Amino acid sequence: MDRALREDEDAHVPCNGCTVCCRSSQFVHVAPDEADTLARIPSQLLFPAPHMPRGHVVMGYDERGHCPMLVDDRCSIYEHRPRACRTYDCRVFAATGIEPDSPLLRERIAQWEFSYPTERDSDAHRSLMASAARIPASENPTRRAIRAIVERTV
Numbered sequence: 001m002d003r004a005l006r007e008d009e010d011a012h013v014p015c016n017g018c019t020v021c022c023r024s025s026q027f028v029h030v031a032p033d034e035a036d037t038l039a040r041i042p043s044q045l046l047f048p049a050p051h052m053p054r055g056h057v058v059m060g061y062d063e064r065g066h067c068p069m070l071v072d073d074r075c076s077i078y079e080h081r082p083r084a085c086r087t088y089d090c091r092v093f094a095a096t097g098i099e100p101d102s103p104l105l106r107e108r109i110a111q112w113e114f115s116y117p118t119e120r121d122s123d124a125h126r127s128l129m130a131s132a133a134r135i136p137a138s139e140n141p142t143r144r145a146i147r148a149i150v151e152r153t154v
Contacts, residue, residue, distance in 0.1 A: 011089040019073055021088055024102035025065035027058040030082045040077045041069065092145040095125065096132035100141045128152050 030037055030046065032055030038046075041059055045068050049056040059082070062068055069076050075085070093100050094112040116122035132148035139147070 010086040020104045020108040022067040022070045029084045040080045096145045096148045097129045098145045
């Protein structure tokens with residue numbers, strides 16, 4: 001998670017065909033430097049990203065709350081998907097103890113279990129959850145979870 005949040009690499013989430021994040025009524029941020037991605041998303045699906053510099057856009061979701069790029073329960077642009085999708089890791093909620101807004105995501109994260117090869121790993125998880133508990137609940141759950149991880153790693 002740490003490396004994906006620092007954008008050193010994509011998240012390596014064992015999704016095993018799960019598309020809950022693609023069906024959870026989430027806006028997907030696409031930055032202006034993601035030309036390959038932008039070329040594959042119809043422009044009518046993109047809107048200026050609120051509170052972001054010009055050129056940053058978000059892709060909305062359809063009337064069912066599904067990503068419009070989800071076709072036959074698969075990402076139709078997977079090899080060219082946005083950076084936000086490449087780095088998304090629903091385990092941030094389970095790891096931080098923060099509950100997401102989406103009922104679908106809540107159900108999915110309830111399935112995650114963590115193992116601790118060492119006491120140090122167990123301590124690190126407790127520390128992360130304590131860090132998350134200090135972040136105001138008024139903040140967006142995704143931002144809270146990511147902030148807890150980032151602040152813990154600094």
